[in-house]
Amino acid sequence: MPERGRIPALEGLVAVAAGLGVGHGLSALVSAGSSPLFATANRLIDLTPTVVKEWAVATFGTANKPILLVGVLAVVALLGLAVGRLATRSLTAAWLATAALGLVVGAAALTDPEATPLWAAPSVLAVLVGGGILTAFSRLGVGDGNTPGPVLSRRRVIVGAAGGGVALAGFGLGELAPTGAPGGPPVLPVPPSPLPARAAGLEGEVEGVSELYTPNADFYRIDTSLSPPRLDHREWRLNVEGMVERPLTLTWDDLLALDVVEADITMLCVSNPVGGPYVGAARWLGVRVADVLAMAGPLPEADMVMSRSVDGFTISTPIQALTDDRMALLAIGMNGEPLPRIHGAPVRLVTPGLYGYVGSTKWVTNLNVTTFARDQAYWTVRGWDEQGPIKPASRIDVPRDGSTVPAGRAAIAGVAWAQGIGIAQIEVSIDEGPWRVASEGPDAGIDMWRQWTYAWDATPGEHRLAVRVTDADGRPQPVGPAEPFPNGAEGYHEVRVTVA
Structure with a gap:
């Protein structure tokens, strides 16, 4: 005892x-x-x-x-x-x-x-x-x-x-271990041809609408890492191998010796439900993946690049998405700052038009040129679609679902996207009534989301608001409904509000 x-x-x-x-x-x-x-x-x-x-x-x-x-x-x-x-x-x-x-x-x-x-x-x-x-x-x-x-x-x-x-x-x-950069964060280079100054979004006019450029601190984070890796940019290496004529290894200085460019890109997690929060937009600084792959010389039969992070996580990206005229980047900067550790510092992959699970490897250290028939990545092994194109979609930010709105003139506002194509129009429906065209905010490019707003004469009672987007090719967003698995959610975002 x-x-x-x-x-x-x-x-x-x-x-x-x-x-x-x-x-x-x-x-x-x-x-x-x-x-x-x-x-x-x-x-x-x-x-x-x-x-x-x-x-x-x-x-x-x-x-x-x-x-x-x-x-x-x-x-x-x-x-x-x-x-x-x-x-x-x-x-x-x-x-x-x-x-x-x-x-x-x-x-x-x-x-x-x-x-x-x-x-x-x-x-x-x-x-x-x-x-x-x-x-x-x-x-x-x-x-x-x-x-x-x-x-x-x-x-x-x-x-x-x-x-x-x-x-x-x-x-x-x-x-409390060292962050991995004893000399501090890297000094970002100035791109030879910078983009125009960032436009002022509708956030200054409509309270509660998502900012045109998501602040780094508010940018969503979805990954499998319990503790974001700490990687010193001076020790960082990128190996390019596999089905290439000239395997190579790049250091940080090697990467910055290439043409550095800026790109405004909206990123989206495939797990994002209709109207969900796992989407954000930023101005990225980096080097085009196409330039790096050109140095290695991919073989004609290659159709995929398997990227690997320093912690072993893998993502498979169609090689076409990395070599066509879109701005797929090895990004080193985000909204004018060095890439934050939680978002993949010192270097991450950013691929416009693809969900994160097929185009956005954080802490990237390896690019293996291969084929879909030969290799599978972390999420594709688990049944997710190989290609992962982002579907056109829209979201209502204001008013919030379940909120109470004062009677009279009220703003309905939010964001919409149709990456790689652009937006033709954004429409709002009230109580399943006719679709009415909303006003659009600044156009930051086809790879960015678009803010929108609609002036509503709110009358007392319970109301249901819905939004949809039509891309520049005239295709409306999918009606759905569809769950995120295996290739992204579908459906019109709706909110219910009380006007008093």
Whole structure:
């Protein structure tokens, strides 16, 4: 029977937390993917069926990854409580259970595509620290008959506090590691032929409408990375290989020696539901992918480029989309600033007209020229469409669904896009009535979204508002409905409002 004042389950929790924290801290020196916490969560992401992933994105949005991490921590906490109770019966059994847990986590780390044998080190250290603290608690729990209970309790408090401190310090080290650029962010070059100054959007006239250029801090983020990679631009390398005449490797300086251009491009995640938030527009700075591929000389039979990020994530892009007259970029800047870490610094792929899962590799370090018949990327293996063209669509930003609008003249406003083609008109329907042409905001190019607004004489009551866009070739956006899987959602965005 445990000694009075002892809480074995809590001791196990402290031991496992300390081990996990130390392992996470060591991963800052190895690789973020080697963290016992991140490795476990990453393998869960890989093993999760597509339908569950779509449900998670639709339900939790960009909070899906933090929620996953909390879930992993909760399971680890329960295992720690169980190990603590087991230690009161057999310290050896508790050590074996801790080692088994470490083996599972270590295997999760080593099965990462980018893993090296060193990736097992954080899990090994986690087992040693966790088991060591369990041993310390166990020895303190054995009295000699002369040591008063309160002294033993105080010792346990000291060990527990030390274990908790180790856990916090480890997690802190893992998150406060250097950002990867000891000399600071790169200085962006000035393009020889810059675009005209950014136009003022309708956001200055209509409160609540999406800005014409999405601020970097507000730009959506959807990817599989639990901890965005830290990559120094001076250490960055891009390998171009596969079905090419001249394989090559480019450094940061090599890339900037090519023609640097600007392009206004709207990006969209294929998981975006009708009227959803996973879309943003920016002015990108970079080098045309076509220029880089031309240096390598793709073979005629190649029809796809498999791009790979530094963390091993892969995307397959039709080679035509990277070599035609659209501005597919290896981007280094975003809205006049160096590319933010969470958006793919130092270099990412940006392909107009394609959903992100087939054209927007972050932290890109490899371009493998190949064919769709030979290779499949992360999402296409899971059943998503190979081509992934962005479908024309529109969204109502103002008024919000479920809101109350004062009677009288009111603005209905939002954004619409028809990438690679351009927009002919945007129309609004009220209560399933006739479609009425909306006024359009500034035209920043066929690869950018277009703001729009419509002056509505709002009358009291419940109303349903809808919007649709017609592209420059005269094709209206798909009526749908269609879910995001496997090639993007379809349908008219509608909102219901009350006018009072």
